[in-house]
Amino acid sequence: MQEVLPASLAEASRRARISLAVMVGSVLLIGLVVPWLANAYWIKTLTSSLALSIAAAGVALLYGQLGLVSLCQYALLGAGGWIALRAGHGLGWPFELSVLAGGLLSCVVGMLAGLPALRLKGLYLALVTMMMAGGFQVVINVTGFPDGGAGWLGRVFGSERLMMPRPALALSDAAYFRYVAVWLAVVLVLIELHRRTRAGRSWALIRRGEAAAVAAGVNILRYQTWAFGLAGFCAGVAGALLAGGVGQLDGRAFTAGDSVMLFALTVVGGVYHWAGALIAGLLLRAVPALLTDFGVNGYLAMIFFGLALLHALITAPSGIAGQLAGLIESVRKRLPGAGKDAAS
Amino acid sequence: MIRISDLTVAFGGVKAIDALTAELDAPVCGLIGPNGAGKTTLVNVLSGLVLPRSGTVAVDGADLLGLKPIERVRFGLRRSFQTEQVVEDLSVWDNVRALLDHVPHARGDVAAQVARALARTGLLDAATVLGHQLNLFQRRMLEIAKSLVGGPKLLLLDEPGAGLTEQEAGALRRVIGSVHAFCGAQVLLIDHDVDLIAATCTQTLVLDFGRRLALGPTREVLDDPAVRKAYLGTE
Amino acid sequence: MEDYLPFVISGLGLGAVYALSGVGLVVLYRSSGVLNFAFGAIGAIGAYVAWSMLEADWPQGLAWCAAIVTSMLLSLAYGRLLAPRLSHRDPTIRSIATLGFALVVVGFTEWYWGEQPRRLVLPTDAGAIDFVLGEVDVRLTHTRALGLALAVLMMGGVGLLLSKTRVGLKMRALANDRDLSALLGIRVLGVDTVAWVLSGAFAGVCGLLLANIVRLQATLLTFLVIPAFAAAIIGRLHSLPATVAGGIAIGVLEALAITVPGFAAFRTATPFLIALAMIVFYRTGTRQA
Numbered sequence: 001m002q003e004v005l006p007a008s009l010a011e012a013s014r015r016a017r018i019s020l021a022v023m024v025g026s027v028l029l030i031g032l033v034v035p036w037l038a039n040a041y042w043i044k045t046l047t048s049s050l051a052l053s054i055a056a057a058g059v060a061l062l063y064g065q066l067g068l069v070s071l072c073q074y075a076l077l078g079a080g081g082w083i084a085l086r087a088g089h090g091l092g093w094p095f096e097l098s099v100l101a102g103g104l105l106s107c108v109v110g111m112l113a114g115l116p117a118l119r120l121k122g123l124y125l126a127l128v129t130m131m132m133a134g135g136f137q138v139v140i141n142v143t144g145f146p147d148g149g150a151g152w153l154g155r156v157f158g159s160e161r162l163m164m165p166r167p168a169l170a171l172s173d174a175a176y177f178r179y180v181a182v183w184l185a186v187v188l189v190l191i192e193l194h195r196r197t198r199a200g201r202s203w204a205l206i207r208r209g210e211a212a213a214v215a216a217g218v219n220i221l222r223y224q225t226w227a228f229g230l231a232g233f234c235a236g237v238a239g240a241l242l243a244g245g246v247g248q249l250d251g252r253a254f255t256a257g258d259s260v261m262l263f264a265l266t267v268v269g270g271v272y273h274w275a276g277a278l279i280a281g282l283l284l285r286a287v288p289a290l291l292t293d294f295g296v297n298g299y300l301a302m303i304f305f306g307l308a309l310l311h312a313l314i315t316a317p318s319g320i321a322g323q324l325a326g327l328i329e330s331v332r333k334r335l336p337g338a339g340k341d342a343a344s
Numbered sequence: 345m346i347r348i349s350d351l352t353v354a355f356g357g358v359k360a361i362d363a364l365t366a367e368l369d370a371p372v373c374g375l376i377g378p379n380g381a382g383k384t385t386l387v388n389v390l391s392g393l394v395l396p397r398s399g400t401v402a403v404d405g406a407d408l409l410g411l412k413p414i415e416r417v418r419f420g421l422r423r424s425f426q427t428e429q430v431v432e433d434l435s436v437w438d439n440v441r442a443l444l445d446h447v448p449h450a451r452g453d454v455a456a457q458v459a460r461a462l463a464r465t466g467l468l469d470a471a472t473v474l475g476h477q478l479n480l481f482q483r484r485m486l487e488i489a490k491s492l493v494g495g496p497k498l499l500l501l502d503e504p505g506a507g508l509t510e511q512e513a514g515a516l517r518r519v520i521g522s523v524h525a526f527c528g529a530q531v532l533l534i535d536h537d538v539d540l541i542a543a544t545c546t547q548t549l550v551l552d553f554g555r556r557l558a559l560g561p562t563r564e565v566l567d568d569p570a571v572r573k574a575y576l577g578t579e
Numbered sequence: 580m581e582d583y584l585p586f587v588i589s590g591l592g593l594g595a596v597y598a599l600s601g602v603g604l605v606v607l608y609r610s611s612g613v614l615n616f617a618f619g620a621i622g623a624i625g626a627y628v629a630w631s632m633l634e635a636d637w638p639q640g641l642a643w644c645a646a647i648v649t650s651m652l653l654s655l656a657y658g659r660l661l662a663p664r665l666s667h668r669d670p671t672i673r674s675i676a677t678l679g680f681a682l683v684v685v686g687f688t689e690w691y692w693g694e695q696p697r698r699l700v701l702p703t704d705a706g707a708i709d710f711v712l713g714e715v716d717v718r719l720t721h722t723r724a725l726g727l728a729l730a731v732l733m734m735g736g737v738g739l740l741l742s743k744t745r746v747g748l749k750m751r752a753l754a755n756d757r758d759l760s761a762l763l764g765i766r767v768l769g770v771d772t773v774a775w776v777l778s779g780a781f782a783g784v785c786g787l788l789l790a791n792i793v794r795l796q797a798t799l800l801t802f803l804v805i806p807a808f809a810a811a812i813i814g815r816l817h818s819l820p821a822t823v824a825g826g827i828a829i830g831v832l833e834a835l836a837i838t839v840p841g842f843a844a845f846r847t848a849t850p851f852l853i854a855l856a857m858i859v860f861y862r863t864g865t866r867q868a
Binding site for chain 1: 665682687690801
């Protein structure tokens with residue numbers, strides 16, 4: 001006997017498809033329009049912003065879906081960037097392959113970082129990832145990033161450092177910005193598809209509690225590890241794209257503090273909504289650049305970000321994106337015709 | 345059919361369950377006893393959250409204790425908790441759908457199974473409502489709906505009626521009574537509401553201090569003077 | 580063996596500070612359930628305050644006091660004003676919030692004093708104790724000697740406080756079960772205050788010592804607290820003696836790492852490697868934080 005499905009289900013499906021389209025459309029629109037509006041300096045800054053948004057999306061996934069605090073995402077980004085640079089310079093791989101290689105390495109390292117997480121949740125995970133970020137900081141400071149040389153480390157000494165070769169169809173800064181926007185859209189869709197299917201439901205059950213998850217047959221280790229892998233993949237891709245955008249990466253600029261800042265601003269941006277990752281990227285790169293333009297000391301931004309994190313944790317757990325989404329929703333409800341929806 | 349043989353569960357020196365042997369073959373079995381009698385402990389052993397010190401449990405002939413907790417869910421074990429475990433930010437539909445993610449089921453059959461389970465528990469119209477918007481009655485019914493999908497063999501319901509009004513308890517009674525006809529699963533029902541037990545369970549096991557106090561047809565068990573003394577109170 | 584002695588002595592100096600920081604972190608964590616990621620930042624700003632006073636020719640004792648008082652006040656401010664607003668949230672969030680506080684403090688410090696690295700030269704640096712161990716000449720500046728003495732005194736003091744005083748008893752009760760302690764009539768906020776202030780004092784002392792041993796720069800000093808977390812991890816966020824032993828071991832091993840060929844450049848990663856190793860080692864029996 002077939003049950004008649006309520007109309008609200010079809011309506012919810014339709015809305016879900018629309019929101020996915022809005023997400024992709026918005027990102028691609030940004031990619032299209034910004035190079036027309038921004039000057040050369042800002043195009044480069046916003047390219048870095050978008051790349052960091054990809055990394056932030058990974059952090060948001062772990063924290064928003066599973067409540068796990070990862071304080072090593074910037075280190076994973078650096079690792080991905082390292083692989084991409086080495087592959088790009090030394091092996092002459094096509095750009096996309098270098099990006100995927102970076103994503104894959106950081107995915108694997110992310111999963112390894114996640115394995116102890118099963119027993120050591122919460123605070124210990126934050127500490128473990130912070131230790132890893134600290135360790136990476138020391139190592140990369142010494143080894144630096146590949147820049148055209150030979151050998152394991154790929155460094156050149158004495159002659160000029162090489163820039164990472166860009167993909168053939170994205171050589172100019174404007175074209176590369178669009179290229180990164182496409183990557184961002186792809187990654188966001190990947191995460192969103194996870195959220196809406198079995199993985200997302202399993203993560204939601206794990207979030208509810210171990211008892212609920214086990215009672216539903218969820219293999220907690222598998223799904224938690226997979227989330228770490230996905231977050232790591234985001235970091236690696238971001239690192240490769242950052243390397244392609246800036247051309248070179250500096251081994252002195254991957255501190256544990258950067259990972260902490262990335263986490264903090266992802267929470268501020270909002271971990272439950274894709275726009276939060278976008279906001280986080282802007283806060284990390286665009287806002288400091290803006291402040292410099294206005295002659296404001298960058299450290300004042302740090303004070304502001306610290307306050308924003310405290311505010312987000314104490315009063316607004318869904319971050320800026322969540323509050324904006326709530327605002328849009330309440331406006332939408334007041335519009336005529338909104339009452340027709342059976343469930344919202 | 346549940347066959348428990350010489351089951352002992354100990355926490356330190358305390359025996360929560362003491363050499364319990366019982367055969368439960370009614371479609372709906374009750375499990376009653378005073379607080380601390382070991383009812384929830386028994387359900388925890390069945391679902392795998394607690395390891396027994398000794399003894400065996402067989403469900404429909406299969407050795408239950410040899411399976412890992414997740415494997416038991418695949419096998420067909422379902423349980424609800426005293427504090428309901430509804431996922432707040434998933435819809436009613438997705439809460440039930442999530443069960444099918446991890447148990448064998450026919451492709452293409454998903455929507456039909458979920459819809460049937462929701463219709464049976466009166467939640468079909470609320471399919472898109474999010475968990476956190478549900479009231480207590482809806483949550484309790486959702487817990488049961490989750491147990492009805494994916495070819496269940498045994499439902500362990502731990503005080504599913506706690507906090508419900510008379511009317512709601514009546515609806516719950518009807519749903520529990522229809523489970524066996526709906527999906528062929530056996531139900532083991534823990535509750536303090538004796539009326540609920542009497543109305544739905546044909547067989548009842550009474551525990552006291554982890555030991556079997558009585559097992560048999562519900563009416564006989566409830567009339568048993570030893571049971572009355574331990575649990576129901578003498579006049 | 581004697582070749583390694585200078586490194587061991589040098590490592591003891593830094594190790595004592597790691598141990599002291601670790602104790603400050605664990606004492607607070609045990610009482611309030613919060614792991615204070617702003618510990619290093621609070622200490623750093625104290626060191627800057629001392630620097631400013633010394634630059635203005637104030638006496639050293641006053642400068643030290645001002646530094647420690649600054650750290651205690653900041654710690655108290657967080658503990659009484661911000662921490663209670665998160666007291667109902669889960670432990671991870673309560674600790675992560677201190678990251679926000681750290682950003683505020685570091686941001687302010689770098690903005691107000693400027694980010695150029697400085698040396699915190701203390702008048703006690705001038706004098707030194709020379710002695711001979713085996714066949715090796717060892718020199719301990721007065722500052723380092725003072726630091727070591729302070730470390731021993733403070734760690735011993737805290738141990739006594741926790742085990743022998745009423746306040747210490749209450750702190751241990753809180754650490755055991757906060758809600759139950761409240762039900763028993765222990766004034767939770769009052770005891771909390773003690774824990775935060777005490778932890779702030781530790782942060783102040785550590786900030787001064789680290790600024791002297793390494794250099795005075797806010798972001799660096801905040802980063803240097805991460806080995807203190809490594810020490811706390813070795814103590815499983817619970818045992819003070821283990822934390823102390825861990826901190827000293829980390830300091831000594833980090834110093835000895837200079838002698839290992841090929842590893843010398845990476846030696847500042849030693850605390851992290853040890854912490855990661857301990858976490859893996861503790862996996863089976865670790866308390867869930």
